[in-house]
Amino acid sequence: MGDNLIDDLPSLVRTEILGPTNIDRSDAELVASVSQSIFRLNSMQVKAGWGMVPGNTVIVPGIDAVSERSWMLDVDVFSEQPGQPFSTDRVIEETRRGAEHAYAFFRWAVLDEFLRRFGGDV
16 A cells, blocks of 8 residues: 555545546546436435545535545435425434435445545444
């Protein structure tokens, strides 16, 4: 493992989400490449975005930019069920299921080495 997180990406995340960050770029530097996908899971949707972000760039509102080029992974889960009456129990259950879906996507996306490197349980 090197000191550069970007160079170590192939050992940290699945190749399916590396995109052009996994291309040998000895003659060129990848400046930016961000992908977004939405998956439907029953009544919920998982929106995931990932990729290379230039320094001082905001991709996700509310998350401050960092000065150096970096790789990001953003996972959101939402439910669209128009016409449903408000129910505290339903909101609690959907929040729990949404958190489970977001974590499942995160665990699919990152490899065990990612968890080891950043202090997670493998």
